[in-house]
Amino acid sequence: MAERRQVRQEEITLAKHLISLGGLNPEEYQLAEMVDDYENAVMGSINFTPPEKAEYGGDIVRVVYKDSDDIPVVITLTKNVNNEILDMDFWKKDFSKLQTYPTPDKIAIFDQDMI
Template identity: 40%
Template sequence: METRNLKDSEQNLIKHLIRISNKEGTFDIPELVEDLKDGKMGSIRFVSSEPDRTYSSDLVQVEYIDEDNVPVIITLTIDNHQKFYELEFWKVDFEKLVRYPRPNEVTVPNS
């Protein structure tokens, strides 16, 4: 996959998700990412030099209502080395994300 620099909008959202998770100061946000082939829903994988890297757990999950009124679940995950793994977007209709969420537009489920 092709790598690229993290966008400001992605970094702002990630910082907000870290605050929600109460894990500020625990993780460094990598500057390089890869776009995942998810139908343009917006998912990215953080680039790492760690060997044998796999998904470990979800750090935080939030919800967002896209501009077309379709719910989106956003999950920030960590890997088996306790570093950021992916920022996953799952739009419930599997369609392309219309607009990238701003931090103030995401909500924690059941809150």
């Protein structure tokens, strides 16, 4: 597993917004200060929980974002079985590197027709 790093403010901002979009109160979820990058940070996916707490418990919300190269990116915020934030998973349609990190005003609730 990759070396854990400090969570960035833009990641916290996006995660809290996604929690809200999922109909939950962001104040009830403590986000980890240290995270792991997935895929060597190519698409932006991060894991908030240590391996011993990483059992998938379901999706909170799925949104879509158009990267600055106009390629759609699906972002899914998930929780573990303990109802803690598990990860924020990015999937870029063409599997290329994320160009610009999304901000809350640039995302929309996921609709299959958007990708």
